[in-house]
Amino acid sequence: MIKLASPDIRKEDIRKAVDVLLTGNLIQGENVTLFEQKLTAFTCLPYSIVVSSCTAALHLSLIALGVTKGDSVIVPAFTFPATANVVEVVGAEIILADVDKTTYTMTPESLETAISGNKDKSIKAVIIVHEFGFPAQMKAISEIAKQHDLRLIEDAACALGTVADGHHVGHFSDMACFSFHPRKAITTGEGGAVLTNSQTLAERIKSLRNHGIEGIAKKIEFTAAGLNYRMTDFQAALAIGQLGRFRLELSKRSELANKYIQLLQHEKSLQLPINSDGHSWQSFMVVLNEHTSRQFVIEKLAVNGIETSLGAHAINCLSYYLGKYQFKQDSFNNARLLYERGLVLPIYGKLAVSDIEYISRAVITALGR
Numbered sequence: 001m002i003k004l005a006s007p008d009i010r011k012e013d014i015r016k017a018v019d020v021l022l023t024g025n026l027i028q029g030e031n032v033t034l035f036e037q038k039l040t041a042f043t044c045l046p047y048s049i050v051v052s053s054c055t056a057a058l059h060l061s062l063i064a065l066g067v068t069k070g071d072s073v074i075v076p077a078f079t080f081p082a083t084a085n086v087v088e089v090v091g092a093e094i095i096l097a098d099v100d101k102t103t104y105t106m107t108p109e110s111l112e113t114a115i116s117g118n119k120d121k122s123i124k125a126v127i128i129v130h131e132f133g134f135p136a137q138m139k140a141i142s143e144i145a146k147q148h149d150l151r152l153i154e155d156a157a158c159a160l161g162t163v164a165d166g167h168h169v170g171h172f173s174d175m176a177c178f179s180f181h182p183r184k185a186i187t188t189g190e191g192g193a194v195l196t197n198s199q200t201l202a203e204r205i206k207s208l209r210n211h212g213i214e215g216i217a218k219k220i221e222f223t224a225a226g227l228n229y230r231m232t233d234f235q236a237a238l239a240i241g242q243l244g245r246f247r248l249e250l251s252k253r254s255e256l257a258n259k260y261i262q263l264l265q266h267e268k269s270l271q272l273p274i275n276s277d278g279h280s281w282q283s284f285m286v287v288l289n290e291h292t293s294r295q296f297v298i299e300k301l302a303v304n305g306i307e308t309s310l311g312a313h314a315i316n317c318l319s320y321y322l323g324k325y326q327f328k329q330d331s332f333n334n335a336r337l338l339y340e341r342g343l344v345l346p347i348y349g350k351l352a353v354s355d356i357e358y359i360s361r362a363v364i365t366a367l368g369r
């Protein structure tokens, strides 16, 4: 079976985690600090706070910016539901912006449309998603956010290693949130991180991750109503080796994506993802045309031992959001289309070029029935 995703956890990574377990210092130890330092070095972003998931990272980011009841936050219509859920959890409301059909991300134009169509709302922030590792247009988007006095958060769950407008993601925003779930390119089981340029926000997030504790003049004070969103030290130990090998992982993913594109480019019944500079290829999602049954293709590939999956979700089609916001049937059509016709194929560093050839042949056969 060729799995959809497979983390590159090696014996030496496991040994590091076991060493931590043997010491008995299980939380917030030297491996958490080392992982944070290595994330800072890798991304060139000065502050890094690791947490228990990307959802926790997004939640803390909204709390740190003071987003609350009465506020609205713009989120892309096509994403993993966590992007929208955190907004609801802090009591704010979502405003959806449709995504581009070819890049799967929010564009400067769709952001402008969402802002100008909701002038009656108190819009506080935007959460931009680098869907599947594709770099959103951060420079233009950050300029729009500035113009309208909106805070900018990047949901970079899929985007460790993604470079947008010449900088690692996180450069143009207030905060970027990363995931280390097993479906992402580096994993700690569950895990996440907030990276930021702002010392003030970094300190706030650090305190909020740990019950609102601050060390003031060698005394511990509870200065905010915080949460416990810490990462354990043995989880961080698992990630350090993976991050050390991550440049190689990224170039391998890029090579495999190029191979898919070369082999599938003449298939008229599917649209390929755009091969942009700076793409980190967390997932490789194709879009099937309206004459092709996605279920048929998924089943054909499964028979050939190939695991596939649907892409992200259209928030406007999810029962909670549909019920609360009563979205019109013909709104956010690109998100709906990607939700209904997207198909994610396996991509990760442990696959060989010959695996991609095998998968591509199976896809072509399934399409040509």
Ligand SMILES: *Cc1c(COP(=O)(O)O)cnc(C)c1O
Residues within 6 Å of the ligand: 053, 054, 055, 056, 079, 080, 082, 083, 129, 155, 157, 158, 178, 179, 180, 181, 191, 192
């Ligand atoms: C995976 C993912 C998340 C959630 O990450 P967790 O670490 O599982 O909380 C959020 N947003 C996007 C875009 C994702 O792909």
